[in-house]
Amino acid sequence: MKKNKLKKLITDIFIKHKLSENHAKICSEALVNAELVGAPAHGLSRLKMYCDRINKKVINPKPKIKIKKISQSIAHIDANNSIGFVAADIGIKKAILNAKKTGFGLVGIKNSGHYGLSGYYAEQAVKKNLIALVFTNAPPAIAPHGALKTLFGTNPICFGSPTSNKIPFILDSSVSMINRGKIRFAARAGKKIPEGVALDKFGNPTTNAKKALEGVQLPIASYRGSGFAWMVDILSGVLTGGNHGGKVKDPFDDFTGPQNIGHLFIVMKPNIFVPNFNQRIKENIKRIKKLPKIKGIKEILYPGQNKFNRYKENSKREIRISKNIFKDIDILIS
Amino acid sequence: MKKNKLKKLITDIFIKHKLSENHAKICSEALVNAELVGAPAHGLSRLKMYCDRINKKVINPKPKIKIKKISQSIAHIDANNSIGFVAADIGIKKAILNAKKTGFGLVGIKNSGHYGLSGYYAEQAVKKNLIALVFTNAPPAIAPHGALKTLFGTNPICFGSPTSNKIPFILDSSVSMINRGKIRFAARAGKKIPEGVALDKFGNPTTNAKKALEGVQLPIASYRGSGFAWMVDILSGVLTGGNHGGKVKDPFDDFTGPQNIGHLFIVMKPNIFVPNFNQRIKENIKRIKKLPKIKGIKEILYPGQNKFNRYKENSKREIRISKNIFKDIDILIS
Numbered sequence: 001m002k003k004n005k006l007k008k009l010i011t012d013i014f015i016k017h018k019l020s021e022n023h024a025k026i027c028s029e030a031l032v033n034a035e036l037v038g039a040p041a042h043g044l045s046r047l048k049m050y051c052d053r054i055n056k057k058v059i060n061p062k063p064k065i066k067i068k069k070i071s072q073s074i075a076h077i078d079a080n081n082s083i084g085f086v087a088a089d090i091g092i093k094k095a096i097l098n099a100k101k102t103g104f105g106l107v108g109i110k111n112s113g114h115y116g117l118s119g120y121y122a123e124q125a126v127k128k129n130l131i132a133l134v135f136t137n138a139p140p141a142i143a144p145h146g147a148l149k150t151l152f153g154t155n156p157i158c159f160g161s162p163t164s165n166k167i168p169f170i171l172d173s174s175v176s177m178i179n180r181g182k183i184r185f186a187a188r189a190g191k192k193i194p195e196g197v198a199l200d201k202f203g204n205p206t207t208n209a210k211k212a213l214e215g216v217q218l219p220i221a222s223y224r225g226s227g228f229a230w231m232v233d234i235l236s237g238v239l240t241g242g243n244h245g246g247k248v249k250d251p252f253d254d255f256t257g258p259q260n261i262g263h264l265f266i267v268m269k270p271n272i273f274v275p276n277f278n279q280r281i282k283e284n285i286k287r288i289k290k291l292p293k294i295k296g297i298k299e300i301l302y303p304g305q306n307k308f309n310r311y312k313e314n315s316k317r318e319i320r321i322s323k324n325i326f327k328d329i330d331i332l333i334s
Numbered sequence: 335m336k337k338n339k340l341k342k343l344i345t346d347i348f349i350k351h352k353l354s355e356n357h358a359k360i361c362s363e364a365l366v367n368a369e370l371v372g373a374p375a376h377g378l379s380r381l382k383m384y385c386d387r388i389n390k391k392v393i394n395p396k397p398k399i400k401i402k403k404i405s406q407s408i409a410h411i412d413a414n415n416s417i418g419f420v421a422a423d424i425g426i427k428k429a430i431l432n433a434k435k436t437g438f439g440l441v442g443i444k445n446s447g448h449y450g451l452s453g454y455y456a457e458q459a460v461k462k463n464l465i466a467l468v469f470t471n472a473p474p475a476i477a478p479h480g481a482l483k484t485l486f487g488t489n490p491i492c493f494g495s496p497t498s499n500k501i502p503f504i505l506d507s508s509v510s511m512i513n514r515g516k517i518r519f520a521a522r523a524g525k526k527i528p529e530g531v532a533l534d535k536f537g538n539p540t541t542n543a544k545k546a547l548e549g550v551q552l553p554i555a556s557y558r559g560s561g562f563a564w565m566v567d568i569l570s571g572v573l574t575g576g577n578h579g580g581k582v583k584d585p586f587d588d589f590t591g592p593q594n595i596g597h598l599f600i601v602m603k604p605n606i607f608v609p610n611f612n613q614r615i616k617e618n619i620k621r622i623k624k625l626p627k628i629k630g631i632k633e634i635l636y637p638g639q640n641k642f643n644r645y646k647e648n649s650k651r652e653i654r655i656s657k658n659i660f661k662d663i664d665i666l667i668s
Binding site: 070071073074076102103104106108110131143144145146147148149151157159161169171173203220221224225227228230231233234235237238239240241244245246266268270272273274277280281283284287288291292293294297299300301302303 | 404405407408410436437438440442444465477478479480481482483485491493495503505507537554555558559561562564565567568569571572573574575578579580600602604606607608611614615617618621622625626627628631633634635636637
């Protein structure tokens with residue numbers, strides 16, 4: 001389907017599910033963007049879930065979002081159980097505004113939900129020539145180091161920076177060996193997952209996606225990845241007033257209440273300390289790209305380049321929609 | 335040697351090398367702390383190196399450190415090639431002060447040097463009931479993903495948080511599989527390093543510490559660890575005005591000029607968004623500690639607990655000093 005037709009369709013579905021036109025558009029943009037950057041696990045495969053959560057009243061389609069000003073730089077947002085995209089969109093825009101004014105913006109959000117890709121929000125800041133750190137927690141997926149039960153989410157560490165060229169530096173790294181969305185996607189598609197990324201519920205290694213969903217995902221780098229996940233849970237959950245310590249509900253499986261996910265946005269002007277950041281980052285990237293390469297590697301890429309290239313390529317074509325998702329869309333729009 | 339006697343001795347050595355008494359004490363405290371927490375690679379094994387760099391005029395023992403106020407929250411420090419401990423001590427104290435005043439403190443430092451353990455500075459903030467993110471770059475140790483040559487430092491990601499008990503949460507994780515200091519320590523001690531943490535200069539796996547120092551250290555989690563290292567280089571080097579992109583000199587091997595390392599401190603009040611952070615973090619830790627454990631694990635520990643326990647145990651005894659280091663000390667004090 002053509003990009004703009006798809007965006008209109010998704011917007012209509014969200015409007016039908018009681019979102020305002022503005023909020024529906026924000027959600028539609030984010031979901032289609034995920035498809036275009038090649039992250040379908042954060043794209044249309046979640047559409048039905050969002051609508052189900054609205055129908056079951058665990059996402060509030062007409063939220064009264066409160067923005068509390070703490071200082072010229074700092075704001076706290078109570079998202080009133082809005083869909084995550086809307087809360088995050090308001091949050092990053094507020095952080096950008098505060099950073100533009102004071103050099104630095106810090107925004108904490110509570111009572112939000114799954115917002116898709118962290119990098120999508122970091123990119124908004126980078127497009128305004130700002131640096132961003134973005135944190136969110138997520139439903140239990142990873143076992144803390146030493147534990148036999150999942151508790152931390154895949155809790156990404158996300159960082160964006162201007163590069164002095166049109167392709168932003170966007171690091172958006174889950175601290176899980178594999179994204180939960182990818183396992184879910186594999187489970188839906190009946191595909192296997194790689195070895196060494198998950199254990200089943202008995203603690204045995206598995207490549208079966210369904211068994212992995214019932215079991216434990218492994219963090220990157222053993223105890224260090226577990227530590228990163230804990231850090232992100234504190235920054236985005238404990239600090240903001242969101243759920244934390246394993247209390248974020250799985251959006252697909254648990255309709256007993258809202259998720260109350262927390263997000264934290266830290267945004268900075270790149271020239272707060274030096275006048276020539278753009279020249280410096282250009283030089284930084286240039287030096288690294290010039291290093292001798294491992295056999296078979298054509299170019300050393302910075303984080304975000306691959307995603308940008310995929311976006312560009314995918315934007316030229318129609319977006320492929322699987323049968324299952326077409327079925328979802330048909331039901332949701334009718 | 336007894337802790338206090340050792341501290342006095344190290345202080346005297348630094349005074350003999352032209353540091354002010356105050357600065358000498360700051361350095362001595364940091365080095366002895368590294369021994370006590372069980373990180374000898376950041377301890378006395380570096381004493382001779384610091385003195386050599388002062389003698390060769392690539393560390394400035396009488397720096398004119400300039401603190402530039404950017405706003406009530408933000409400051410930029412030009413450390414004038416001071417020893418890293420002194421620059422970092424001034425920097426974290428300024429960030430703490432600004433955070434106490436405005437909820438948030440952001441301090442960038444340039445023209446600094448190796449400052450030891452990032453966690454040591456995060457801990458200072460946590461002891462004042464603040465949350466801290468601490469970033470520094472370091473001499474080339476890790477190859478960027480796809481490159482055959484080292485460029486990034488071991489560039490730690492460091493985060494500290496109050497816990498509502500006396501043991502702070504201190505995550506201080508190098509993004510290298512192994513700390514460069516540990517390899518250097520193994521090389522001095524004639525010991526092997528673990529498999530899978532480094533390559534020799536030809537790109538072959540090695541457990542020989544000396545060959546690893548000439549070769550390439552591997553990042554954690556492949557391209558993700560490489561991305562983390564790049565993020566830290568941008569935050570602590572490109573942003574602050576410090577060296578970056580592989581230009582930080584190795585303090586042991588390169589006396590052709592100062593290191594010009596950059597540091598970045600981000601400090602926040604834990605109650606900027608919620609009134610009951612201490613209660614929330616207590617609950618967070620309690621939930622995680624209560625999880626079922628893997629066979630053989632007695633307690634799930636949060637980052638910083640091990641280090642705290644080692645500090646407590648080691649503080650009860652005399653500090654063991656190796657023959658080589660005693661020789662260094664003897665020469666340096668005489």
